[in-house]
Amino acid sequence: MMQTVRARALVAAVALAAGVLGAGTSVGAPQGAARAQAPAAAELAPAADTCDTTKSVPPGKDVNGAKIRKIRERGTLVVGIDQNSYHWGYRNPQTGSIEGFDIDLAHAIAKSVLGDPDRITFKAVPTARRIDAVKAGEVDVVIRTTTITCARLQEVSFSKPYFAAGQRLVVPKSAKATGVDQGLKGKRVCAAASSSSDSELKSNRHGATEVTIVPNQLDCLVLMQLGKVDATLTDAVLAAAQAAQDPTIEVVGETLLAGWMGVVVNQADTDLLAWVNQALLDYKADGGWQRSYDHWLAGSMGSSDQYAYKP
Amino acid sequence: MATPVITGERASAGAAVPAAAVPARGVVRSGRAFLGRALDSPPGQLRLAGAVLAALVLLFGAVTAWQVGTRASAAGQVASSSGPLSQDAAEIYRSLADADTTAASGFLLAGNEPAAVRQRYQDDLTTAARLLAQAAARASSSAEAQRWIAELNQQLPQYAGLVETARANDRQGLPLGGAYLRYASALMQDTMLPNAQRLVSAESAQLDQDYGRAESAPWAAFALGLLALAALGAYQLRLFRRTNRVFSPGLVGATAALLAALVWLLGGGLAAGDSLAESRTAGAEPLRALDDARTEALQAHAAENLNLVDRGSSDTYTTRWSEVTGALGGAAAGAKGPAEGSLARAERLAPRDAAGSVTEARKQFATWSDRHKQAADKEAAGDYDAALQGTVGAGKNDTAEAAFAALEQQLGQAATVERARFKAAADGVDGGLEVLAAGAAVLAVLSAAGVVRGIGRRLADYR
Numbered sequence: 001m002m003q004t005v006r007a008r009a010l011v012a013a014v015a016l017a018a019g020v021l022g023a024g025t026s027v028g029a030p031q032g033a034a035r036a037q038a039p040a041a042a043e044l045a046p047a048a049d050t051c052d053t054t055k056s057v058p059p060g061k062d063v064n065g066a067k068i069r070k071i072r073e074r075g076t077l078v079v080g081i082d083q084n085s086y087h088w089g090y091r092n093p094q095t096g097s098i099e100g101f102d103i104d105l106a107h108a109i110a111k112s113v114l115g116d117p118d119r120i121t122f123k124a125v126p127t128a129r130r131i132d133a134v135k136a137g138e139v140d141v142v143i144r145t146t147t148i149t150c151a152r153l154q155e156v157s158f159s160k161p162y163f164a165a166g167q168r169l170v171v172p173k174s175a176k177a178t179g180v181d182q183g184l185k186g187k188r189v190c191a192a193a194s195s196s197s198d199s200e201l202k203s204n205r206h207g208a209t210e211v212t213i214v215p216n217q218l219d220c221l222v223l224m225q226l227g228k229v230d231a232t233l234t235d236a237v238l239a240a241a242q243a244a245q246d247p248t249i250e251v252v253g254e255t256l257l258a259g260w261m262g263v264v265v266n267q268a269d270t271d272l273l274a275w276v277n278q279a280l281l282d283y284k285a286d287g288g289w290q291r292s293y294d295h296w297l298a299g300s301m302g303s304s305d306q307y308a309y310k311p
Numbered sequence: 312m313a314t315p316v317i318t319g320e321r322a323s324a325g326a327a328v329p330a331a332a333v334p335a336r337g338v339v340r341s342g343r344a345f346l347g348r349a350l351d352s353p354p355g356q357l358r359l360a361g362a363v364l365a366a367l368v369l370l371f372g373a374v375t376a377w378q379v380g381t382r383a384s385a386a387g388q389v390a391s392s393s394g395p396l397s398q399d400a401a402e403i404y405r406s407l408a409d410a411d412t413t414a415a416s417g418f419l420l421a422g423n424e425p426a427a428v429r430q431r432y433q434d435d436l437t438t439a440a441r442l443l444a445q446a447a448a449r450a451s452s453s454a455e456a457q458r459w460i461a462e463l464n465q466q467l468p469q470y471a472g473l474v475e476t477a478r479a480n481d482r483q484g485l486p487l488g489g490a491y492l493r494y495a496s497a498l499m500q501d502t503m504l505p506n507a508q509r510l511v512s513a514e515s516a517q518l519d520q521d522y523g524r525a526e527s528a529p530w531a532a533f534a535l536g537l538l539a540l541a542a543l544g545a546y547q548l549r550l551f552r553r554t555n556r557v558f559s560p561g562l563v564g565a566t567a568a569l570l571a572a573l574v575w576l577l578g579g580g581l582a583a584g585d586s587l588a589e590s591r592t593a594g595a596e597p598l599r600a601l602d603d604a605r606t607e608a609l610q611a612h613a614a615e616n617l618n619l620v621d622r623g624s625s626d627t628y629t630t631r632w633s634e635v636t637g638a639l640g641g642a643a644a645g646a647k648g649p650a651e652g653s654l655a656r657a658e659r660l661a662p663r664d665a666a667g668s669v670t671e672a673r674k675q676f677a678t679w680s681d682r683h684k685q686a687a688d689k690e691a692a693g694d695y696d697a698a699l700q701g702t703v704g705a706g707k708n709d710t711a712e713a714a715f716a717a718l719e720q721q722l723g724q725a726a727t728v729e730r731a732r733f734k735a736a737a738d739g740v741d742g743g744l745e746v747l748a749a750g751a752a753v754l755a756v757l758s759a760a761g762v763v764r765g766i767g768r769r770l771a772d773y774r
Binding site for chain 2: 076078083084085086090091092093094095096121122123124125126129216218219221222226245246
């Protein structure tokens with residue numbers, strides 16, 4: 001009980017933190033603090049693998065599709081992204097522009113749909129609002145290291161997978177951790193609200209004494225550097241991104257909830273989903289995917305073999 | 312029915328000098344034997360009346376010195392302590408809020424952050440640190456104020472450290488910098504600014520209290536003075552009726568000194584009240600209105616910048632912008648909120664020499680609102696970069712940021728004028744009151760001496 005209360009307080013505090021510079025949270029702390037209990041309910045249910053997460057609609061380009069026509073009329077693709085995922089979707093603090101592997105993919109889809117990779121409007125979407133933003137039609141697609149889960153498939157559609165996903169543990173090197181259970185026993189762990197890691201910790205704390213939930217995984221790195229938490233559970237790729245920003249931390253132990261990442265699309269927009277699947281195929285075929293991987297990820301993640309989806 | 316000691320053998324003497332016996336009667340009962348002998352004769356009665364009169368006059372002097380002295384110290388507090396402290400507290404709040412907003416501007420401008428933005432942030436922190444040190448050094452601050460000062464003193468270096476960590480990460484091109492800036496900003500918005508606001512409230516309350524003490528009328532001194540004057544007059548009248556001597560130089564002198572002290576008390580008190588009222592209406596009150604407007608302008612500016620940092624992830628900041636600018640400019644007809652905005656209020660309360668700056672600031676506010684709307688329209692149309700340029704574009708003078716800076720500068724000028732008006736009016740009030748307190752005491756002693764001398768002369772008639 002005590003722990004829960006403390007964790008809640010921290011959630012509130014960090015949600016407020018995110019509020020101010022909008023790491024992409026629904027800034028006003030209250031919403032953040034409430035951490036989207038309602039929509040999270042379904043999403044946070046243990047991911048029962050009762051569905052095929054790699055299944056999506058067949059690729060295709062239907063210029064008469066309702067959603068495609070709407071986007072073309074508007075002249076810009078509205079993409080929900082993150083500003084805090086290093087090498088994936090982040091705001092380059094020196095140029096102010098949004099860059100990364102997910103961003104390259106967004107540009108490729110914009111080029112496919114509108115003929116111009118720059119006809120794109122980025123909207124920062126907090127981790128906890130990825131699904132809602134698509135459902136509410138605030139954005140056309142969300143490209144934001146989102147793991148395809150059966151629970152999420154109840155609410156939105158996903159493209160074919162474009163990258164391997166899984167949850168990994170990040171700890172300071174000085175902790176000398178070797179596995180998830182061993183690394184978390186008796187420790188304070190941090191995760192992003194409504195993320196797969198949040199979901200995992202809900203069903204199994206792995207011996208952690210305290211769970212701190214924040215709006216964005218990068219807030220966990222701040223807390224870890226300030227000594228306010230001991231470990232972070234996050235997407236494998238974001239764990240690697242954290243390690244790339246701080247040489248004193250490392251990614252350790254086994255991968256939990258292994259799966260795939262996909263582009264999130266509204267269930268009603270099957271024409272857009274088919275188009276995105278086609279764009280993904282083209283992106284793979286013309287070497288765009290590999291070029292982007294080599295530019296952003298090869299340095300911190302090595303060979304792309306284990307990450308690429310091969311149907 | 313009268314006291315048994317007096318009645319009987321001394322009944323005729325008692326009836327002969329009723330005037331002298333009247334003020335003494337109460338004392339008589341408590342020291343019957345001694346006073347009985349003292350009042351045995353007209354000289355005894357005279358002596359007692361003189362002692363009572365002199366005591367009354369001295370009591371007036373003492374109460375006046377004490378009451379006016381208290382008001383002098385309160386006026387001194389207003390001028391040199393609670394006045395400046397409440398102004399400093401508002402400045403501390405402003406500096407902290409501005410530092411946070413400026414840090415966000417620097418983040419938005421990324422690699423294009425001009426030296427001026429960096430400098431502004433540094434100046435804000437320096438000002439806050441300097442004023443906090445000053446406030447902490449003033450022993451007169453209340454315990455409550457000292458508590459908030461101590462907390463802020465402890466939090467300021469933490470905040471600065473977080474912002475520097477953010478900058479170091481930004482310089483390496485890491486998004487971690489943005490996360491640190493959020494964390495720092497949360498510390499500022501959720502902990503430090505509320506503390507600074509509590510400090511402002513504590514110092515404002517202290518100022519109001521000091522004004523209250525300095526401006527309250529010294530009723531006890533007035534009452535005692537009038538009572539002493541009446542007794543002195545009545546006594547002289549009786550004496551005149553009994554002895555047919557018109558003047559007793561001592562008693563007349565005593566009356567004159569007492570009258571002078573009373574007139575001074577009245578005049579000096581009125582003058583001090585005038586000066587204090589002036590310091591309030593041309594200084595403290597318009598400054599408070601100005602501080603409200605400046606705080607709201609800062610909040611609006613922060614909301615504007617943070618909305619761009621937020622990049623569409625919520626409508627929190629657009630909502631806050633509408634609210635705060637509504638408070639600044641006044642609610643439109645039919646909308647909720649006071650119709651008179653805080654800028655209009657600051658303009659209405661401003662003394663004539665500061666009103667011009669506030670009027671100019673209101674014009675800048677209109678410009679700022681227009682430019683903000685243009686930028687917001689661009690953002691709504693999906694052109695984030697154009698919105699960014701229209702809001703904070705480095706080195707441009709047609710941005711929303713430039714209009715805000717001009718507004719803030721005008722309000723700052725008005726504040727300088729109002730601060731000077733406050734100082735001119737409040738300074739010296741305490742000195743005048745201190746002289747009055749001392750002077751009243753001296754006049755009361757002279758008056759008492761006059762009473763003693765005047766009655767001594769009459770006593771000599773009996774020898």
